[in-house]
Amino acid sequence: MIDRRGFFKLAGGAGLASLVGACGWDGGNAVRPLLLDVSRLNDWVGEKILFSPHRLAPQYDVALRTPRMPMYFISPELPMLQDPSTWRLQVAGLVKRPQAFSLGELQAMPRTTYTVKHHCVEGWSAIETWHGVPVSVIAERCELLPSARYVRFDSFDSGYSNGWDLASAMHPQTILAYGMNDNPLPAAHGAPLRLYSPTKLGYKLTKYLVSLTFTAERPGGYWEDQGYPWFAGV
Amino acid sequence: MTGPAAPPAATPNTRPLVKRHHWIVRLTHWLTFAVLVGMITSGLQIYTAYARFGERGGPYYQPNPFQDHGFPEWSRLGHWLAGALNWHFALAWLLVGGGLLYVSYLAASGEWRSLLFRPRDVRGAIEMQKYYLRLRTDHPPQGKHNPLQKLAYSFIVLLGALSVLTGFAIYKPTQLSWLVALCGGFQAARYWHFWAVWIFTAFLVVHVVLVFVVDPASLRAMISGWYRGRFPSHD
Numbered sequence A: 001m002i003d004r005r006g007f008f009k010l011a012g013g014a015g016l017a018s019l020v021g022a023c024g025w026d027g028g029n030a031v032r033p034l035l036l037d038v039s040r041l042n043d044w045v046g047e048k049i050l051f052s053p054h055r056l057a058p059q060y061d062v063a064l065r066t067p068r069m070p071m072y073f074i075s076p077e078l079p080m081l082q083d084p085s086t087w088r089l090q091v092a093g094l095v096k097r098p099q100a101f102s103l104g105e106l107q108a109m110p111r112t113t114y115t116v117k118h119h120c121v122e123g124w125s126a127i128e129t130w131h132g133v134p135v136s137v138i139a140e141r142c143e144l145l146p147s148a149r150y151v152r153f154d155s156f157d158s159g160y161s162n163g164w165d166l167a168s169a170m171h172p173q174t175i176l177a178y179g180m181n182d183n184p185l186p187a188a189h190g191a192p193l194r195l196y197s198p199t200k201l202g203y204k205l206t207k208y209l210v211s212l213t214f215t216a217e218r219p220g221g222y223w224e225d226q227g228y229p230w231f232a233g234v
Numbered sequence B: 001m002t003g004p005a006a007p008p009a010a011t012p013n014t015r016p017l018v019k020r021h022h023w024i025v026r027l028t029h030w031l032t033f034a035v036l037v038g039m040i041t042s043g044l045q046i047y048t049a050y051a052r053f054g055e056r057g058g059p060y061y062q063p064n065p066f067q068d069h070g071f072p073e074w075s076r077l078g079h080w081l082a083g084a085l086n087w088h089f090a091l092a093w094l095l096v097g098g099g100l101l102y103v104s105y106l107a108a109s110g111e112w113r114s115l116l117f118r119p120r121d122v123r124g125a126i127e128m129q130k131y132y133l134r135l136r137t138d139h140p141p142q143g144k145h146n147p148l149q150k151l152a153y154s155f156i157v158l159l160g161a162l163s164v165l166t167g168f169a170i171y172k173p174t175q176l177s178w179l180v181a182l183c184g185g186f187q188a189a190r191y192w193h194f195w196a197v198w199i200f201t202a203f204l205v206v207h208v209v210l211v212f213v214v215d216p217a218s219l220r221a222m223i224s225g226w227y228r229g230r231f232p233s234h235d
Helices: A004-020 A028-050 A103-107 A135-141 B023-048 B081-109 B119-132 B147-171 B177-183 B186-214 B217-224
Strands: A089-093 A099-101 A112-119 A125-134 A150-155 A161-165 A175-180 A194-196 A209-215
Touching (some): B023 B217, B119 B147
Antiparallel strands (some): A112 A125, A150 A161
């Protein structure tokens, strides 16, 4: 957390930045840790004050869909399953009944469909339709334990993963999506299953899912560990 | 025209040294300057990640002379997108904190009266503009600030508030969807947030030029609080 000394270091950093010009400076070893501390404070404000577990993201008419939503993954090539029929979603961690679900089993569960705006941390946005099963349904089937506070989402995209706070994961619009724009989820957008929510920036929406792990400790994530905001709620 | 006396014709060393700016005004003035430089430079780094305004595939908001253009490295703070975001969201606390402290001080002290541009200042602003355009030769009488200054200083506080509001709309577009709607949409909010940069920059240039051309003593006043210049320090 930021204290008085931290405040003056930050103010000093701002003053220094204005003197030396910016020069692509990231703050160096003196200021960078402080910036990350403030980022944790901002995570807290984003989660506890600005985020509402019940407020729903606005929905749009399907006519407003954005053609050609950009695709992205971190593997050198498009991640694809050798044999999609053997794929299972593993649910583990702080649940009474750890389980594995096939795609068919997930598709048989209650389905949520919405047309919402996607917000990328880079500044672009795109409207698309997504359908899938709410994460809260999975938590209920597996009998979530009260000690669970976070969820870790893992993928088969070169170890890409994300950590989420439980409240955001249980939001009614947070789904495990197997469909996009009325069609099966394309490989370019995370087939067979991806996390989706209009309450988070795109980099929190794990594609190519293999497992959900409920935890008591805050899990990191691929971009989060490199300095991107952890909460990343929009 | 009646009103306060015209600027005294006395020579500089016979003018009295008067207290012109409270320490809160001086602190928040320089804090805001430093923080704005950091906000703008980190903002230019953030802009580089998606250098246009509009949904994917267009249409894109115009005019934008910087569409698909980056900015030189010396003008960018944060090294990369994550670093720039962390600078931007940390400095935002200081910008908002300083702004609230300044406005609270003005409200509590009553100093807002010498700064807020009101309808009755319109006539004086026209006279002042005439003077700058050399349509009248004598400097119109004024209090602590002339009506054009009041207009500029009121406007810049308003611009600060608009920057913060559009910034929040971009930061939490789903939670604050009502604010996004007021801005005309998420991409529109980004567009106006970016325009604020150039208005701040233009203000800064004009502000500094006028300080040195019209009233250099005001620079010392903004540092030490004490003023020995050609204008009154109180209305």
